[in-house]
Amino acid sequence: MQSPVIEVNNLSKHYRVPVREAGLKAATKSLFKRKYNTVKAVESISFKIDPGEVVGFLGPNGAGKTTTLKMLSGLLFPTTGTSMVLGYQPSRRQAEFLGQITLVMGNRSQMSWDLPALDSFELQRAIYGIPRPEFEKTRDEYIELLEVKELVRKPVRNLSLGERMKVEIIVALLHRPKVLFLDEPTIGLDVTMQRRIRLFVEEYNHRTGATVLLTSHYMADVEALCKRVIVIHNGKLLFDGDLAALLERFSAFKTICVTLANGNGSFSHYGEVLNQDAGHFTLRIPREKTPDITARILAEQKVEDLTVEDPPIEDIIEKVFSQKSVEA
Amino acid sequence: MKIIKLVWSYLRIGIANELQYRVNFFIQLLQSFIALATGLIVLWLVFSQTTELGGWSQPELLAVMGIYMLVGGVIQSAIQPNMQRLMNEIQDGTLDFALTKPVDGQILISIREFRFWQLTDVLVGLVVIVIAIVQLKEQVGILQALAFIAALILGGIMIYCFWLILTTTAFWIIRIWELVNLFQGLYAAGRWPVTIYPQWLRIGLTFLVPVAFAITVPAQALTNRLTPLTLVEALGLAVLLMGLARVIWRMGVRSYSGASA
Incomplete structure (x- = not known):
């Protein structure tokens, strides 16, 4: 039995958010005295993911999926509980850890809009310190797989959403990460483009044996990629098991x-x-x-x-x- | 070593990218000259009334103006664009990407942007400084030149730290454009040596917004007014501000939750 790549134990994240009534009076009052509500974004969830697994992370908006992904990628400090990814504690944000993971968010871009994607690839190389021959090999391989040879020379702002997502995936995987956190990678894309992205992730998983934790609202993504799903709602874990079992039960x-x-x-x-x-x-x-x-x-x-x-x-x-x- | 390579990559790509927009160069050059002309006219107005201002002669004030433009150019080309990007990324949550990179976050967010054409201000500032030096009665020796450069670097570091602290507050207050405007207003006060201002303003411009250390102190070095003590003070304040900026940055990142999806 291999040791799990991701191990989460009773992980919780609570936010304190200021609350106030509508209206000017309440707004003025809140300037001086704020009331806070505690929002339990994630409440005591536990799971393990083995190397090479592709797991779908499901739940309605606000369920706590993104919060969990952010804790696992070291962006958020958990309120309580522990998590280990690749044997590291994510919140310590060691360079060795960050160099082995990647984060893709479908609704946000990490490319510089004025630069052609090729330049952003180059910057990514410098950030991750990828040796040049390896970098060029990986880059050209991805460019070929996603058929973006012409696109990567155009400034990113001139690309369509789908085209941009392709280069977005490339830039996020140039350092050949071992763990992928994909947050709605296909959001807003048309069906063909969704398929392309999906196939690419599948291919990457096969070639490198990387572990993937993916959230998506598109059933097709999850069906094509994930054998196993984890469902959370209101921050709590509701289901962890085979997708087929989930579907049979609820669809x-x-x-x-x-x-x-x-x-x-x-x-x-x-x-x-x-x-x-x-x-x-x-x-x-x-x-x-x-x-x-x-x-x-x-x-x-x-x-x-x-x-x-x-x-x-x-x-x-x-x-x-x-x-x-x-x-x- | 990796950091130097990284800085170089950002510089190279940023410059190559900006070279495509040659129109910007001419617009920027025009702006620099308009700024210079306004400055010269004001100087000329002042000296049509008097021969010195708060103990500073005409060429000395010209030097102050040159330094003002030079430092302003550095801020506009290297510091402010990075801080604006940081502010935007805090607001819309894309800072997540910078914070998940295997490079120190503070360094990364400080080196990503470079406005090459803004260097025209630096260039014009340098020319003004050279002209001022030629007109100065006393010669600028090696020691003064070194002190000048040291003061300039320390001043630049302080301005950077000040900007970073200001911007980092965006982790808590999110919208801080007003603060940025405030900085620009205060920076304009650096056009004149801070010694001519009333004491309360002088203290503010020295310790709250380190304009004095960025502009007046280098000018003092150039015009033989600088005491070694001031330089030591500058060093001390620079170190202090660097530490403070670091602590506040760390706290900010810790409390950063990212705009939720």
């Missing part, structure tokens, strides 16, 4: 979206109608009944368009939370 429904040719119709006898407006209907159907119901709708209604979808991960997560007795 008992599919969503059918129908657009009618003539605009009107009644669907309530097929199943629960989630949404209806101007000829568009969204239904929630138990998983096993989906083929039947789909056939019936097609036979009985004047259908212009019909799609069957897995519910978004948010819905599944929401279901996880509505069921309180989940054993971790």
